[in-house]
Each structure stands twice: as C-alpha cells, then as structure tokens.
Amino acid sequence: MAELHPYDVIIRPVVTEKSSIQSEDLNQYVFEVHPDANKIQIKEAVELVFPNDVKVAKVRTMVMPAKRGQRGRRWYLRSRQWKKAIVTLEAGHKIELFNL
C-alpha cells in the first residue's frame, strides 16, 4: 500500500456540541481521518499540519459505522462508514481552529 501523505491523513475537523466540550474541557480534538491512517500517522499529521508546534499526547481511533435508511422496501446508505480520531494534546497546547 502506498504511503499516505500527512496532508491526506486529516480529512476534516468534527465540530459538534460534544467535540466542542471535549476541546474546551479535555484538550481533545476530533477529526475525520483517512480510513487507512494509523495512530502514528495521525499524530505526525496533526503535529505537522497545525501551527504553533502542537504536541500530541494520545490518539484514539474508531470506525464509525455506516447509517442505513429505508424507504419502502428499499434500503439506502444514509451516511457512509468513516474513521474518527480523538487527539489529546499535551497540556498547554491548543489548536487555534478549535478555539471557539
């Protein structure tokens, strides 16, 4: 498998009520990441992409299942499967993008 470029690892930040609380209270930031990205690649990508030399303390990943819907007898995909990463930064570090 071809090596993932660090800029391809992080797809988007996940901005929800829950992720807002996590970033404010726990210094944890939530991203959608490439499905093939591993925790090491995610850590390197976050430290590279975001300014101010942020240091990542811990990365947790999970695969969010696809959501299916039904119209009559037909099933359809409401949202595809995706990979979520919760990145905990070391104390004192912040990502400005999430500075809400």
Add this chain to the structure above:
Amino acid sequence: MNIQTERLENHTARFTIELDNERLEQAKQTAARKLAQRVNVPGFRKGKAPYRILVNYVGEGAVLEEALDILGNEVYKQALDQSGIAPYGPGEIEDFQTEPQPTFKFIVPLQSEVDLKDYRSVRLDYTEPVVEDEDVNRSLKMLREQHALVEESHKPVALGNRVTLDIHAVVPPTSSADADADVADEKPETNDQAETETDEHDHAHDHMPAGEPFLHEHDAAYILSEDYDEPAPGFRDALVGANVGENREFELTLPDDEDDYGEIAGQKVKFHVTVKKIETITLPSLNDDFAARVTAEEEKPLTLLELRMRVRENLQKYAGEQAKSQYAEEALDKIVEQAVVSFSEAELYDFTEDYLGRLDNDLRRRGLTLEDYMRITSKSREDLHNDYREVVTSNLKRLLVLRQLIQAEAVTVGEQAVDEQIERILEQYGPQREGLSSIFKDARMRDSVRSELLEQGVFDRIVAIAKGEAPEAAPVESVVDETAAETTQGKEE
C-alpha cells in the same frame, strides 16, 4: 453613551448616539444566544452552538442585524428619555456605523404642533336666513304630493302624471372622445351624489345606443311636474303623449353647468325611454281637513294656518342650522388659514391610510373594494397617497386646528353630559330602546358620543368667536349640554 439631537426641516429630529465597543459586543453575544435558539446548526442542539460556530454558520451580518434590533430599542428609549422629545410614532434607523465607534442615527417623527395665532380676532358677517312664502308653499306641495291619490291611467302621458320608465341614455361617442380618456382618472367619491348611482347598473342591452353611459335605470318613477325637468331640460316634454309600452328616442342638450354635470356639461345626450306605467296624481285640496289628516297622529290636529306656521318654523330651524353650520365651517377655514400647523410625513401617512380605509368602506357599500378600484385604475397604493395628498393634508390641518381649539377654549364634556346625550338618542327609538341601550355601554360608543359632543361644543365656540360674542376661554360643558339638547329636539321634530 453620547447623545446628540438636531431638529430637521420636515418636522422630524435626528438622534446621533455614540456607544462603547463593549456594549456592541455584549449585544452581539445576546443576539447570538437568541439566534441560536432559532437556527439549526448541524452537530448542535438548538441554542447550544457556541458564538464563533454560529457566526460562521449564519454570518456576521445576521448577528449584527439582530444585535442592532436589541441595542437599537434600548438606546432609542434612553435617547427619548434624555432628550425630552415627544415623538409622534416610532423612529427609524437612518444609519449605523461601527467605525470609529458604534454610532446610531435615528430619524424621529415629531408630534404635530399648532400655533393658532390670534384666532380670537377672526370675524365673519352672519346673515340670518329668511324663509319666503314660496318655500312654505313648496313644502306644502310636497306634503300634498305625499298624500296624493294615485290611479293607474291608460291615457297618453300628460303633465302632472307619474310615469314608470326604463331609461338608457348615452353621450354619443363623437362628443365624448375626450371624456373617454379621463374615465380611468376619476376618483371614487364618498358623497351622496355617488351613492345615488347604486340604483344604476352596468350591463349590455341590444337597444342601447352606443356611447358613454349617462343614465341607466329600470322601473324608475318620475313625476312630470311643471317645477322640475330632470334629468335634462326637455325630458318632460319629450314624453308627453306617449302611451304605455311605447319606446321613444330623443336627443337633449345638457345645461352648461359644470357643478352639476362635470365634464359632460353642455353636451348632447341620446335617450332611449320605454314607458312602463302611467299614473294620474290627484292632489288633495289645501284646507283644514288636509291639515288635520296630515297631523292626525298628534294630540290635537292642526288647522291649515297652524300647519303653515309649523312648516315655516321647521324650515326656519333647518335653514338656521344649515346657515350656522356653513358659517362655522367658513370661520374654521379662516382660523386654519392663519394658523401655523406643522406635522411629520409619518402622521400624514397614517392619516392618509385612515382616509383610504374610509374610502374602502364606502366602496364596499357599493359592491367594490379599494383593491378593485386600484386594479381598475391601474394605480398602486403609493399613487393613491399622492393623488389624495392635497385633500388629506387639508383635512389633517383642520383636524389638528380643531383639537388645538378644544384645548385652547377648554371645551370639555363630562360623563353626565354623555349620559344625557345617550338618553336623548335612545328616546328617539321608543320601544326599541331596551335593545339599543346595551350598545351604548360599550366604551367606544361612549367615546364616539363624547367626541361628537366635543365637536359640537367647539363649533359653537367658533361661531361665537366669529360673531364676536365669545366669552373668555373657560370650561363650556353647560354650553355643550344646551346645544345637544337643542339639536336633539330639532331632530325629533
């Protein structure tokens, strides 16, 4: 907060209010919290989206607009309190700047102001109307006509007959070419002349001559009297000799009287008339028996001499009231002419809307609406505001002057006067009064009676001023009461 006030030309004032940046920021935070309750931001429950997320989602402008609403109301109230200005209505934001510091500019319509000048020096000559014998005779003749013996006749039409007619009259196209263009510009009228036209209608007839309709009536009763020759001179003579069922076509020239006939004055009109019924009228003899018959319901029936005196009295009273009313109007015109009245555009706009509302009611009674009228004439509401601007301005001036006069002359109406007036009104309805009395318990009806009394009172005072008989300004409740009593008495008779 720094507030500056300046008076502008069109009876408005401008508030310039400078605020601290902090206050704007606070307002934006409050606005964002309010907006968050309404806006559905993905990933957040309603009202839970943080400020930055919400601003990104709805845009800075939406938050600022909401903040201006909140802040504008607050600072406008404070500015009004501090400046001591009495506004006519709500102000409008003229401008808002954020740099170098948040600054509001409001335009505030001011309450109308009236300077009556030396209105007490206004004088007008008053001529007491005189009732001639001829007027009494005419009234008695009308009374005789009301009590006449009417019998159907099969003879040709003669003078003095009552005839039932179908009339279709038009102004031929050649002579009305100019008038056609102006039809769309005609304004609807709320006067009696317009109301009489409700009997006429607009539908096609095979026998109808081509042209601009002048008169279109079915089963219209006309008395071919020597005294009247309506609707056009020569109409009476043109029908003499006709039999029942006969059609007559003739052309008459309208009198050159623009007051009565407007643009078609002096033009030729083509009539197509069908005689449907002929009746002879036998007038009763003018003697004591007739007088007794006419006044049979009274305790003691009158003699002819007494009836003549009664008719003369009533005519004198009616003519006196008419003359007094006209005199008061003329005196008010003079007072309005010398008064300095200023009001804002907002007040004029509201007054015009009231006027259009009344116009709409009048049109509805005639089976139309203002919307229909606007569609027919291809005019917008704004066009109507422009069309009626002059007349509404004049009406508003009169109203404001009247209000000021009520204050200046301290004309007041007490609750007792209102009760007494309501009692007088109810007396006229006899047995039906029980049902009607509850209507007058409504506060709006009482207000309506009160304002009528106030108007009477101020008009009486205007008459007194113009005649040079007005006492020094003082409460004139008693005057109002007496006048009301006289007027009601007059109506009863």
